Amino acid sequence: MDSPVYGVSTKLFFSALVIFLFFSPTTALLQNPSSKSGQINSNSVLVALLDSHYTELAELVEKALLLQTLEEAVGKHNITIFAPRNEALERELDPEFKRFLLEPGNRKSLQTLLMFHIIPKRIGTGEWPDEKSGSVKHETLWDNHVHLTTNGGSGKKTVDSAEVIRPDDVTRPDGVIHGIKQLLIPRSVQEDFNRRRNLQSISAVLPEGAPEVDPRTHRLKKPAAPVPVGAPPVLPIYDALAPGPSLAPAPAPGPGGPHHHFDGMSQVKDFIQTLLHYGGYNEMADILVNLTSLATEMGRLVSEGYVLTVLAPNDEAMAKLTTDQLSEPGAPEQIIYYHIIPEYQTEESMYNAVRRFGKVKYDTLRLPHTVVAQEADGSVKFGHGEGSAYLFDPDIYTDGRISVQGIDGVLFPEEEAVKKPASAVKVATKPRRGKLLEVACRMLGAFGQDSHFRSCH
Incomplete structure (x- = not known):
């Protein structure tokens, strides 16, 4: 006979306890104290x-x-x-x-x-x-x-x-x-x-409100006359570049002046984000944003009404750059300047040009160097000899102001490309001089010239 516990039989009490222990943990996970449904089992x-x-x-x-x-x-x-x-x-x-x-x-x-x-x-x-x-x-x-x-x-x-x-x-x-x-x-x-990608802001924001010098007169610039919205810039793009190696500083008035009718900063952010999403161009984006202030400079140029075409080397090509090529002051800027054309070009326009004229020279932002383009294997090839690069990923980004064309190599001016083999020969001759010196020391030791032999060692 079951013994009663406060008027309830022992068997009924333990049955209720088992049901409570079985259902309460799961129900506690699902039910909020404020919930009124109470229908989950x-x-x-x-x-x-x-x-x-x-x-x-x-x-x-x-x-x-x-x-x-x-x-x-x-x-x-x-x-x-x-x-x-x-x-x-x-x-x-x-x-x-x-x-x-x-x-x-x-x-x-x-x-x-x-x-x-x-x-x-x-x-x-x-x-x-x-x-x-x-x-x-x-x-x-x-x-x-x-x-x-x-x-x-x-x-x-x-x-x-x-x-x-x-x-x-x-x-x-x-x-x-x-x-x-x-x-x-x-x-x-x-x-x-x-x-909300990690590219939160472009670095090296240039100061505003500083006195400006007119590059044509070398005097303080007077307030510019209003320029109609959408009109071409007053000065060439080279005069609008920020201070840099071998470049004269002179910001140019843009279409609409300080009102920035072209939102260049947003467009530059957009094309760099496109590079990251496209994949294989992280090194180029890193140089533009983190190693230099070129992203800010490009945004300001586009805001002032200029157009740009960027020849972007992929990560595999950027990995071949040596420490010496990047360690000199201003070297990253000079490399990227040579990959920026102050024109708006797409794959179609460049291919049609090289098909028609054979070779085409494009001005770059690295004065006074130009980059040569020609038709090769049904595509566009830039540069000379071993330092050439093919149009690898065409039209990665085209918004009417900035055009980004992916290439499979890093370009250098022809003068610098010619210097590279000479330095390679110089490095190759060093072991030979060491071998000759070693042979001479052995000969001195054989003839009993102990003092010279010790000096060799």
């Missing part, structure tokens, strides 16, 4: 998600503080969760993008990303559209849309660009979880990440 799809092998996704859901929102969604209707495998979030995701998602200030972007993986409707493999139906659009919990399709030949099921690798992986009365191969990234989150 141990058989919920949310509990299954937190206890499943999709640990990376479950961790992001907890960090995004989405449990109460998902609890309310489950209370209203069934849901379908597309869960990326752990490797897609742990190893295959861009570390910089992951840091961006986990920053407290970007919680809204993380919530948008996660809600993009949830449809407020139960869609099992049986309800998936077949090959004849084509792509079917479904609205997610964040008012975006995903498209479910079945590939014709293989019969593979996909959601947007991600393949479903574990269909109906977890099924519960209030929802289903499908395992997918990769993370789904909505356009709004990708654009937000691009805007």
Whole structure:
């Protein structure tokens, strides 16, 4: 006979205790004290998600503080969760993008990303559209849309660009979880990440308001007459360059003067970000932003109405530069100046020019040197002999003011390219002089000239 405990039998008391210990930990994870639904139980799809092998996704859901929102969604209707495998979030995701998602200030972007993986409707493999139906659009919990399709030949099921690798992986009365191969990234989150990229500001902001000297009269410049918006600059681009090696300083008035009708700084930031996203041109971007003030100077020139074409060597080409070539004062600036053409050229315009004229000389910002372009192998080749470079990635960035053309080599003026073999020969002859000296010392030792032999050693 069961002994009563405060009017309740012992068997009934322990049954209640087991139920409390079994359900309370999971319920505490999901329920917020302010939540009024109270409909989540141990058989919920949310509990299954937190206890499943999709640990990376479950961790992001907890960090995004989405449990109460998902609890309310489950209370209203069934849901379908597309869960990326752990490797897609742990190893295959861009570390910089992951840091961006986990920053407290970007919680809204993380919530948008996660809600993009949830449809407020139960869609099992049986309800998936077949090959004849084509792509079917479904609205997610964040008012975006995903498209479910079945590939014709293989019969593979996909959601947007991600393949479903574990269909109906977890099924519960209030929802289903499908395992997918990769993370789904909505356009709004990708654009937000691009805007907050690490390129926060361009260095070496030039001072404003200092007295300016007219390069033609060498006197203080008087206030310039207003120039119509969009009109060409008053002075040549060389007179507008900032102080630099062998260049005379003289800022030029631009179209609209200090009002900057051309937002050159934003355009320069945009093209440098494009280099980073394109990939393979990180060294060029690093020189422009961190090693020199050329990015700021280019932004000011574009703001004043000038146009530029940048011949950007890729990382493989930049890696061949030696320490001696970069260590001299002003060397990085001189190298980049030779890769900037004060014209707006695209792949089509340069190719048409070399096809028509054979060889074309373009002025560069490294006075008085020019860079020669000619047709070669159906493309455009710049430079001379071994120091030449081909147009490798055409039209990486073209916005009407700045044009960026990727090349596969670092260019040098012809005069400097000729000097390189002489220095190489000089280095090659040094071991020979050492061998001759060693032979002479041995001969002196053989003839008994001990004093000379010791001096040789």
